[in-house]
Amino acid sequence: MTKTEDKALKDKAPLGKVIVITSGKGGVGKTTSAAAISAALAKRGHKTVVIDFDVGLRNLDMIMGCERRVVFDFINVIQGEARLKQALIKDKRLDTLSILPTSQTRDKDALTQDGVEKVLNELKEEFDYIVCDSPAGIERGAQLAMYFADEAVVVTNPEVSSVRDSDRVLGLLSSKTKRAETGGDEVKAQVLLTRHDQRRIDAGEMMTIEDVLEILAVPLLGVIPESPAVLRASNVGTPVVLDEPSAASRAYEDAVARLLGEEVEMRIGNEKRPGLFGRIFGRSA
Amino acid sequence: MSLFGFSLKPRRPKTAQTAKDRLQILLAHERSGSSQVPDYLPKLQQDILEVIRKYMTIAEDDVDIRVEHKDDISSLEINIEMPTPEQKKSGAQTSKPAKS
Numbered sequence A: 001m002t003k004t005e006d007k008a009l010k011d012k013a014p015l016g017k018v019i020v021i022t023s024g025k026g027g028v029g030k031t032t033s034a035a036a037i038s039a040a041l042a043k044r045g046h047k048t049v050v051i052d053f054d055v056g057l058r059n060l061d062m063i064m065g066c067e068r069r070v071v072f073d074f075i076n077v078i079q080g081e082a083r084l085k086q087a088l089i090k091d092k093r094l095d096t097l098s099i100l101p102t103s104q105t106r107d108k109d110a111l112t113q114d115g116v117e118k119v120l121n122e123l124k125e126e127f128d129y130i131v132c133d134s135p136a137g138i139e140r141g142a143q144l145a146m147y148f149a150d151e152a153v154v155v156t157n158p159e160v161s162s163v164r165d166s167d168r169v170l171g172l173l174s175s176k177t178k179r180a181e182t183g184g185d186e187v188k189a190q191v192l193l194t195r196h197d198q199r200r201i202d203a204g205e206m207m208t209i210e211d212v213l214e215i216l217a218v219p220l221l222g223v224i225p226e227s228p229a230v231l232r233a234s235n236v237g238t239p240v241v242l243d244e245p246s247a248a249s250r251a252y253e254d255a256v257a258r259l260l261g262e263e264v265e266m267r268i269g270n271e272k273r274p275g276l277f278g279r280i281f282g283r284s285a
Numbered sequence B: 001m002s003l004f005g006f007s008l009k010p011r012r013p014k015t016a017q018t019a020k021d022r023l024q025i026l027l028a029h030e031r032s033g034s035s036q037v038p039d040y041l042p043k044l045q046q047d048i049l050e051v052i053r054k055y056m057t058i059a060e061d062d063v064d065i066r067v068e069h070k071d072d073i074s075s076l077e078i079n080i081e082m083p084t085p086e087q088k089k090s091g092a093q094t095s096k097p098a099k100s
């Protein structure tokens, strides 16, 4: 993104778009993806905040590398114990990025729908993108994380229980969200296939991308390869797109470009797979 | 995985040690109960606000409390924004409604 576009972004009123990163199943890469997507958006000059909805199991702060700077959290703000601006942590690497950590000591009952809505509305006045890192499951915490979403990134691994849970979550997105309940435009849901391992797919041990998309029947946002760069980045508390370039970081950058409406050819790792993806685009178009 | 141009650069030092160090610092802090700091912080902030208000007019937003952890020292930082003569009357003109 160029300097002039950067400046133009700053002068505009914030977009205020809410994107939930969800999955049903745990351990599929939601927090990794929330960190990478929000950092990639911020890197492009969009004012972005990433919120940890996983109350009681705070982890986003570790992945973002700001765990020692948490004083107040999302729950303190909801309960009126702190102001939003006191709880927001400004990223030290990107001035367009902020983190709203969650509470480590309370439980998910501390979240209320009214409270979440108030916080989101306040954030919409300042940020272009509000990325919500959902907890696993389909209970209250996960439902509140998706309730006010405009768009959803459904993080899925090419594996039976993950695909099944993603299907469940897609059902909730089209029925248990504000957009669904008020009859407005549907939440725009896209699948982000993560921990993709071409060798295991080639060996016939893992479902292919086509298999997964055929079952879920929603558009594909991107394919993130299983990559040692993800562990490395989490060790040092850096979102993978702000760490040294890797197949995973490029895949996240491409996914974010698509999230912003750009047309970017799908590739797995460094390889382009026009044959395969030509067919996928044919199907989902 | 295949070789990319940048993978020819020397690898950075091992990151597992960084992970361990970060966790040890964080968990020592959480287990010691000093993680309860955020629990009394909101009340502390309210009390400070009340005391300050005996002497000057300030908004709720003007008191900012932060905790910084550096190695084995934690410090509490309290910032109070004092009203300047011109500011005294003009409240916040931003779009954010200041509900109490």
Ligand SMILES: Nc1ncnc2c1ncn2[C@@H]1O[C@H](COP(=O)(O)OP(=O)(O)O)[C@@H](O)[C@H]1O
Binding pocket: A023, A025, A026, A027, A028, A029, A030, A031, A032, A033, A136, A194, A195, A196, A224, A225, A226, A227, A228, A230, A231, A234, A248
């Ligand atoms: N693309 C990937 N390659 C390798 N490991 C990954 C990848 N994505 C996620 N992981 C690892 O999987 C684990 C779970 O990821 P996380 O983002 O915490 O999932 P969730 O938030 O869905 O529970 C972490 O150990 C993370 O490092």
Ligand SMILES: [Mg+2]
Binding pocket: A030, A031, A032, A054, A059, A134, A135
């Ligand atoms: Mg998580």
